[in-house]
Amino acid sequence: MIENVLLQIHEPGETPMPHAGDEALAVGIDLGTTNSVVAVSKEGTPEVLRDENGHGLVPSVVAYAPDGSAIVGNLAKQLLLMRPETVISSVKRLMGRGLADVKSISGTLPFEVVEGEGMVRVKIAGKELTPVEISADILRALKERAEDQLKYKVEQAVITVPAYFDDAARTATKDAARLAGLDVLRLVNEPTAAALAYGLDQQAEGVYAVYDLGGGTFDLSLLRMEKGVFQVKATGGDAALGGDDFDHAILEYFLEERREKFGEEKLTTDDVKIALVTARMAKECMTENDEGDFVLEFNEKMSKHTLKRENFDELAAPLVERTIEICRNVLEDADTFPDEVKGVVLVGGSTRVPLVRKRVGELFEQDPLADIDPDEVVAVGASLQAEALTVGSDNLLLDVTPLSLGIETMGGIVEKVIPRNTPIPVAKAQEFTTYQDGQSAMAIHALQGEREMVDQNRSLARFILKGIPPMTAGAARIRVTFSVDADGLLTVGAEEVTTGVSQEVAVKPSYGLSDEEMAEMLRDSMVHARDDMEIRLLTEARVEARRVMEAVYSALHIDGKLLNEDERAHINVILNKLDETIAGEDRHAITAMMEELDRETQVFAQRRMDKGIEEALTGINVEKLENAIES
Amino acid sequence: MDAQSSNMTLRNDHSGLHPCWSCKGPVAEADLFCETCHAVQPPGHIDHFTRLGLHQVYDVDVDGLERTYFELQRHLHPDRFAKKTPKEKSLSQQQAVSLNEAFETLKDPLLRADYLLQVLGEDGISHDHTVNDPALLMEAMETREALMEADSVDAVNGLTTKARRDVRDCVKSIAAAFAEQKLNEARKLALRLKYLTKLLEETRQHKARLVLK
Ligand SMILES: Nc1ncnc2c1ncn2[C@@H]1O[C@H](COP(=O)(O)OP(=O)(O)OP(=O)(O)O)[C@@H](O)[C@H]1O
Ligand SMILES: [Mg+2]
Numbered sequence: 001m002i003e004n005v006l007l008q009i010h011e012p013g014e015t016p017m018p019h020a021g022d023e024a025l026a027v028g029i030d031l032g033t034t035n036s037v038v039a040v041s042k043e044g045t046p047e048v049l050r051d052e053n054g055h056g057l058v059p060s061v062v063a064y065a066p067d068g069s070a071i072v073g074n075l076a077k078q079l080l081l082m083r084p085e086t087v088i089s090s091v092k093r094l095m096g097r098g099l100a101d102v103k104s105i106s107g108t109l110p111f112e113v114v115e116g117e118g119m120v121r122v123k124i125a126g127k128e129l130t131p132v133e134i135s136a137d138i139l140r141a142l143k144e145r146a147e148d149q150l151k152y153k154v155e156q157a158v159i160t161v162p163a164y165f166d167d168a169a170r171t172a173t174k175d176a177a178r179l180a181g182l183d184v185l186r187l188v189n190e191p192t193a194a195a196l197a198y199g200l201d202q203q204a205e206g207v208y209a210v211y212d213l214g215g216g217t218f219d220l221s222l223l224r225m226e227k228g229v230f231q232v233k234a235t236g237g238d239a240a241l242g243g244d245d246f247d248h249a250i251l252e253y254f255l256e257e258r259r260e261k262f263g264e265e266k267l268t269t270d271d272v273k274i275a276l277v278t279a280r281m282a283k284e285c286m287t288e289n290d291e292g293d294f295v296l297e298f299n300e301k302m303s304k305h306t307l308k309r310e311n312f313d314e315l316a317a318p319l320v321e322r323t324i325e326i327c328r329n330v331l332e333d334a335d336t337f338p339d340e341v342k343g344v345v346l347v348g349g350s351t352r353v354p355l356v357r358k359r360v361g362e363l364f365e366q367d368p369l370a371d372i373d374p375d376e377v378v379a380v381g382a383s384l385q386a387e388a389l390t391v392g393s394d395n396l397l398l399d400v401t402p403l404s405l406g407i408e409t410m411g412g413i414v415e416k417v418i419p420r421n422t423p424i425p426v427a428k429a430q431e432f433t434t435y436q437d438g439q440s441a442m443a444i445h446a447l448q449g450e451r452e453m454v455d456q457n458r459s460l461a462r463f464i465l466k467g468i469p470p471m472t473a474g475a476a477r478i479r480v481t482f483s484v485d486a487d488g489l490l491t492v493g494a495e496e497v498t499t500g501v502s503q504e505v506a507v508k509p510s511y512g513l514s515d516e517e518m519a520e521m522l523r524d525s526m527v528h529a530r531d532d533m534e535i536r537l538l539t540e541a542r543v544e545a546r547r548v549m550e551a552v553y554s555a556l557h558i559d560g561k562l563l564n565e566d567e568r569a570h571i572n573v574i575l576n577k578l579d580e581t582i583a584g585e586d587r588h589a590i591t592a593m594m595e596e597l598d599r600e601t602q603v604f605a606q607r608r609m610d611k612g613i614e615e616a617l618t619g620i621n622v623e624k625l626e627n628a629i630e631s
Numbered sequence: 632m633d634a635q636s637s638n639m640t641l642r643n644d645h646s647g648l649h650p651c652w653s654c655k656g657p658v659a660e661a662d663l664f665c666e667t668c669h670a671v672q673p674p675g676h677i678d679h680f681t682r683l684g685l686h687q688v689y690d691v692d693v694d695g696l697e698r699t700y701f702e703l704q705r706h707l708h709p710d711r712f713a714k715k716t717p718k719e720k721s722l723s724q725q726q727a728v729s730l731n732e733a734f735e736t737l738k739d740p741l742l743r744a745d746y747l748l749q750v751l752g753e754d755g756i757s758h759d760h761t762v763n764d765p766a767l768l769m770e771a772m773e774t775r776e777a778l779m780e781a782d783s784v785d786a787v788n789g790l791t792t793k794a795r796r797d798v799r800d801c802v803k804s805i806a807a808a809f810a811e812q813k814l815n816e817a818r819k820l821a822l823r824l825k826y827l828t829k830l831l832e833e834t835r836q837h838k839a840r841l842v843l844k
Pocket of ligand 2: 030032033190214215348378
């Protein structure tokens with residue numbers, strides 16, 4: 001509000017000086033398995049950023065040119081048919097995944113993955129790249145699209161992730177954004193973003209289900225929407241279930257027919273990539289038609305395949321039923337019956353599949369709402385949240401943890417510390433003890449998932465709390481704290497309570513990139529990485545210095561009387577000097593001046609405390625006093 | 632927001648004044664924002680009731696509690712601090728964490744009873760691992776049996792309605808016991824509530840299995 005007024009007080013023809021950083025806009029990005037979308041919201045009006053042909057969707061496909069440069073989007077998609085060895089799609093399926101995870105994804109994969117520790121690497125165009133780097137290329141393209149259209153520098157974004165993404169996949173997404181030169185204001189869950197866009201647009205009130213079936217992931221969230229509050233009650237999903245799996249099912253069906261016709265065939269990764277394009281076309285065709293003929297050609301052999309409604313529904317049924325089962329579980333978790341759900345919002349391209357609509361309608365006993373664009377609604381919600389975070393908003397998003405978080409205990413059993421569907425941010429502590437006399441270290445192993453045993457869950461991180469002073473077994477009290485922030489990211493801390501020996505780790509390793517790897521990539525990706533870092537530190541110092549100045553001004557306004565004229569003049573001089581350094585470019589000077597201000601206001605601070613205590617003792621309410629001053 | 636935020640401060644304890652981390656002016660333990668410079672404060676060491684603006688009583692208007700919770704989150708949630716300094720971001724997260732914990736505890740009749748007992752210096756109910764109330768055990772067994780035999784939605788609905796009514800009555804009795812300072816009685820009733828809540832959950836699950844086929 002106030003900003004608007006200020007902006008109007010300038011003479012015509014005179015441009016107001018923007019504060020540092022004000023000229024930048026924050027965007028919302030839906031980084032999808034199949035398609036990505038970037039949107040921006042200004043004064044509450046969201047807008048999808050489109051290409052010259054009006055397309056908002058950017059295919060999440062990357063082609064690598066011989067010089068190593070990345071081509072993203074429709075052009076890359078076309079190159080897939082011509083030069084499959086240089087093109088990669090659906091890389092989101094690999095985010096935060098290890099080799100074993102990838103091998104367990106069903107079907108023939110259109111990736112050539114490389115053996116190794118931690119997150120998988122993909123062999124593409126003769127190089128080995130991490131999913132994080134490839135995603136960063138997609139994000140860079142979206143950033144460029146936004147900058148070209150908005151004529152602004154875009155450095156901040158809200159990025160959406162599947163609600164069911166685990167910690168490793170979330171961290172990987174944030175890392176990708178960093179590589180692309182984007183500061184992630186917040187990771188928002190895709191169904192929550194969709195609900196925000198839908199709810200604000202339709203003035204929806206009540207409990208709604210958001211069913212999001214995209215290219216690679218499935219989420220179901222139950223939310224209560226009410227007067228600007230979007231409260232997630234429960235969420236569930238499968239981070240490896242989406243339209244891609246329908247494509248794989250169709251492809252397997254076609255390949256089986258080919259095998260019958262031609263006998264055993266060996267398929268290369270490139271063949272699979274091309275065949276999957278046909279399979280997807282067949283699937284999408286079956287949305288409008290009840291029958292279609294499709295042709296596959298490789299190994300110099302051509303085959304024709306017919307797909308009928310019954311065949312397709314039979315192939316799709318197991319996948320659709322898996323989503324329905326998840327819906328049931330979420331309803332149960334939220335203690336909600338289908339008839340208590342006021343509306344079902346469909347999100348994601350795969351919700352166009354007729355069988356999906358039919359089964360969802362049957363489960364919730366109502367026709368799903370189709371009056372939104374299932375492809376763009378997530379990005380629209382993200383852009384609204386980006387505006388809310390930077391400009392402000394009265395809306396409130398309250399989300400939950402999708403998966404339980406726990407710790408390994410004796411016998412390989414997982415003890416839950418934070419159960420799934422707990423509102424975030426959250427912090428919970430659990431105490432453990434040593435089991436040997438004189439034990440000086442303790443291994444902490446954090447896991448994510450619902451199962452009982454360690455190896456059935458996802459390992460997030462391991463670390464060792466060292467330096468426990470020798471005590472008899474059972475005497476040490478080790479308090480392990482799990483904190484999940486508003487992005488859904490976990491930090492684990494461990495402390496020996498009696499002595500205060502402590503350690504804290506932002507959960508990273510297991511399937512992530514190490515700090516060194518990340519640093520190296522940042523170096524490679526940004527020629528001016530160093531300058532960028534300097535600018536960032538300078539901006540941070542300025543923000544901090546402004547806060548300090550504001551604080552001192554507020555104090556002077558209320559308690560200025562506690563100073564004599566000389567003292568007040570002295571503080572004013574330092575305030576002016578600090579103001580000057582803020583206008584300059586030297587962050588060390590800013591910090592030094594802040595320290596000086598701190599020193600020189602200590603006496604003032606002491607007098608203010610004394611006055612406060614005196615008033616408290618004589619029962620004068622500070623609020624009353626303040627009102628008296630103001631009136 | 633600032634004008635409102637000073638209204639949001641819950642200051643009923645003037646003894647524990649300490650300097651604001653930002654402007655060094657006096658702030659009370661329960662203050663969310665500094666009166667002087669409006670900087671967000673670390674969550675004070677106050678009980679859940681005080682945090683949500685309530686007296687330490689069992690009888691809580693859950694709708695009102697939720698309104699207070701939303702209102703406080705509107706001011707404290709990390710989404711409101713995206714443009715602030717790292718220190719303020721971190722404090723807002725701590726505040727939101729404390730608020731979530733307080734709300735999750737107080738909105739639930741069972742957790743609230745358990746927590747209030749502890750606030751009043753009694754053992755919580757998780758202290759008891761065994762229930763030695765023969766009447767309660769008997770009742771539990773009979774109801775379980777009835778539930779096992781219920782094979783239609785109507786039959787389960789009947790049991791659900793009864794379980795709901797039992798829960799409601801039990802919550803009322805707990806409130807009465809707390810009001811009359813009969814803490815042992817409150818504790819016994821809270822154990823009963825624990826069982827009734829579990830039973831209600833089981834009937835819902837049972838119904839879910841029948842309905843969601
Ligand atoms: N008409 C259609 N009929 C059937 N499926 C369709 C149709 N149109 C698009 N799809 C499928 O929708 C999927 C892409 O949906 P969408 O763009 O919502 O996914 P995404 O956001 O990229 O993925 P995710 O959210 O899982 O990361 C693809 O599998 C595509 O084949
Ligand atoms: Mg999507």
